Structures are given as C-alpha cells and as structure tokens.
Amino acid sequence: MWKYILKRLIQMIPAILITSFIIYFSMNLTSGDPAMLVAGEKATPAQVEQVRQELGLNDPIVIRYLKYMGGMIRGDLGTSYVTKQDVFKTFMSRLPATLELSFASVLIAVLVSIPLGIYTAVNQNSWKDTAGMIFALFGVSMPNFWLGLMLIVLFSLNLGWFPSSGRAGFQSLVLPAVTVGLGLAALITRTTRSSMLDVIRQDYMRTARAKGASERRVIYKHGLNNALIPIITVIGLQLSNVLTGSVLAETVFSWPGIGRLIFDHISKRDTPMVTGAIIMCSILMCLVNLVVDIVYAFFDPRIKAQYVQK
C-alpha cells in the first residue's frame, strides 16, 4: 500500500509540471505588461523599465518559468503585484475557509443523497421514486448561485435565521454549505440510485435474503457496500468543483475562500497570485484524487488485494 502511495505521489510530478506550464504561459503571455501595473499609472518610462528589471521580466519566458519552478520547490510562489504580499502565505490563509465550506457541503450532500438514492432505488417505479428523481432533476438544473440568492431571500431577509454574508461561526456556514451541497446532492442521488439498481438484482442479494438477513442489513451491508465505488468516483470528481469552483457561492455569500481570491485577482491582472493559486489548487486536486483512490481500497477488498500484490 505504501509503495502504491509513493508511486502515485511520483506520478503527480509530471501532471503538476504540465499544469503549471500551461497556466504559467497562458497567464504570462496574455495579461499585458505587469511592469506598468506594478509601477502605477503615473510612472515614467524609466521607472517602468526599472520595475521590469527588478521583476526579471526582461528574461525570456522559458527562463522565467524555470526560475518560477525553482522557487515553487522552496515554497516561494512570488509576490502579488497588487497586495505586495507573499502568494503562498495568502493562499494558505484563505485555504481554511475553502476547506471548511467544502467539507460542510460534501457532508450535507452525502447525508441527503445516499439515503435518498437508496430509497428511490428500493422503491423503483413507485411515486416515491418519481418524487426523489424529480428532486434530483431540479437540483442539477438549478443554477447554484440562484439557489444561494433564494436561500438568502427566504432564510436571512424574511426569516432572519442566518446571516446573508461573511464568515463568522457556524451560523454563517449553513447557507453557503446548503447552496453548494444541494447541487452536489442531486448528482450523487442519481448515481447512488442507478448504482443501487445494478446491485439490487444480483444473486448475492437474494442469497443474503434467503439466509435470513434483515432487509436493512441486506440493503446497507450487502447492497450499499457493493454499490459504493461509482458513488465515490462521482464524489471525487465533483470535489474539484467544490474546492475551487465554489467561486459563485463565495461571491453570493462574500465567503473569503480561494475561489473568490482567484476571481478577484484575475480582474486585477495579478499574474503571480492567479498563477500560484491555480497551481496550488491543481496540486490539491491531485492529492484529493489520491485520497479518493485510497478510499476505494478501504471500501472494496478486491481493489485492496491488487495493491497488496503490487
């Protein structure tokens, strides 16, 4: 198992290199002259040239990329053009807010969708199934930011139960987490249902019933365990959307996370901040994917056996 994790960590290196290469070049080739931005509007051409020297912008882009990667290994992603702060530190200061929101949303999504998916599958073709599927269909068809706004209208403007923006304690987490979580729940419900439907007709389910196991045990122990792999895959794939794609929810609720950080600095053409943050996000995603693969092994002994043999 450790050998496998090590192998996967080594495999991450080329993926990160490709990502950083694409992001670095596209950001640096298209975002205009950073020296003008740093020096300010009133700077003389000589001052702009001086800034360009200081930032090393006169070097060819390939050299700049190599220097950048050298810095990255030491945990140095450069300094923001706008705030003049260290990119890595800024990223890390925003990370807890994003992780908190992601964790809460995934928790809500799982708590809603897996029971609902099982319930609809067990009651296939009944009105309960239809109702559950309609919920899921509405969930995937709804723009996330709109759901957020509707929750604000209802729960914070009319009922006054939760704050409509900011990050201050548990109460402020509820609405953003429900916004992100429900969209996710819709998708996982659909996967859980179809995965359970595949499993439910298998022979081992009949065997489990025949030997006298309770219906609950048959469904949760024998059924769900075997249906979990596609469900975990979908959750894993969606995590990238939750982690960095929650820029919309973060905008609606003024949540100080990474999505918002990237969005704010893109509009200010702050190349080091955006490049660094996106590269960090992709490293984070690679790690999340690794965790998802390890979780597979945890739930499926067949997959675990493969690792042990290696």
Added chain:
Amino acid sequence: METTIEKTKSRSLASETWRRLKKNKGAIIGLIFLVVLVIAALASGFIYDYDTQIIGQNISQRLQRPSSEFWFGTDQVGRDIFARILYGARYSLSISAGSVLIGLITGIILGAVAGFYGGLADDIIMRIADVLYAIPNIMIAVVIVSLLGSSTINLLLALSVSAATSFARITRASVMTIRGQEYIESANAIGMPNWKIILKHVIPNCLSPIIVQVTLLIGTTIIAASSLSFLGIGVPAPAPEWGAMLSEGRDFMRSASYICIIPGLVIMATVLALNLLGDGLRDALDPKMKT
C-alpha cells in the same frame, strides 16, 4: 409477413429512436418547451424594438410587480422583464449552442485522432484534456474571459473549451472500441485514407453518446454562461442575458425579489427541459442503459 420484416428492417436508427422517444413523457414535455422557447426567441426580434423596449429605460414604470400588463413585472429602470426574458433567450440559447458546437467539432477531431492513432498523439491530447478536466470549467472560463476581455465571442470560446474536453474523451473512448472492428479493417484493406475512415465509418458509429452529451452540455453551458454574466464577466450590459438580469436584481432582493426569482426560474426550466430531453434520448438511443 414478409412486408413486416421489410418494414422493421427499413426503419432507420433515427426513426427507431423517435419511436422510443415519443413514449417518454418527460422528454416530449422538454422538447415542446424548447421548441416554444426557440420560436418565441426568434419572434421576439419582430415583436419588440431592441432600443426602446429591451434596453430603453422607462423610470415612471420602475419596479412594478407582475400584473396583467407586465406578466413578469418591470425592473429597476422600468423595463418589461417578460420582453427581456424572451429576447434574452436569444443570447442564452445561441451562446450555449454555439459554444457546444465549437467544442463538438474540436473535441470530435481531437478525440478521433487520439483514439484512432494512439501513441504520442493520444498521450499529448489526453494529458492536456486531463489537466483541463481537473480545473473546474467555470474557472477555465473565468481565466479565458478575463484575459481576452469580456465580449460575447470570448465567452463563447471560453465555454467551448470544457465542452471540447468532454467530447474528446467520449469520442476517444468510442473510437477505441470501434477501431478493432472488421469493417474498419476492410475499409483499410480497400485503401481508404485514414481521414476518410474516421469521417465515414468511425464518427457515425459513435454518434449516440455524442448526441446525448450535446443535449446535456447545452444545459450545463446555459448555467455556466449565466454564472459568468452573474459574476460580471459574461455578456456586457445592458443586453438582456438571463444571468446578467439576475445579477442586476440582487440589489432589490428585499423590495422586489421577483427581479431575481424570475430569470432564475426561466434558466432552471430551460435546463430542466434539456435534461429531460437528454435523459430521454439516452434511453431511446441505448435501451440497454435504461434503468
């Protein structure tokens, strides 16, 4: 007896699919909704005058609630929301259909090349697709639009990138299963050039998953386009794009929440219709998949 057999044989994939699709109530409701929406969007250009009725301000009629005169009410500068929604369908539908089309063409070509030739071409194309796949599509679009500047054309390009990765994956997977089939081998044997084999034999045989994906992706792209407009980097104001309308309503959420609610409901209804149609098409094209 003989005639029935002939009839069954002569039924094409399209008519067979249509026959199955007709039985699916949800898909038909979705289809009807979309047809009506497209007709309304086309007609809105003749019914309304863009400069006076769509973007022209009329302060004396501002913030009127939905009524028999203004079905969806009026917004903060007195524009009829119903008219703007109908006109806005042109933006939302053409942007999403357009970007899916661009993504479809590039994705199919790249996916077919990757799947058909394998090797280095496959490695390069698919690794780039993997990277793009790992970054959320909204983030890719945000980066592209902010770098190129916000205009309708740039929005289209930005949204087509994630569509292209998705089509490249599907096409590649289908091509790889088809590649080894005998009819490809025989086409090769009679000396058909590779591009012709891909175009005439490979692509038509992996159309089913692609058609389904087109329908579903148009829906996701409508949401993505409106999200970008909501963030202020989509279709520039004062064009009546649905996401932009919703965003403008944010400041009036307490006093006139319908400005926000209605565009959202319309987006949801449209995407719902596309999802119903897409699910129906998937079942109709591949009955084995039906659950």
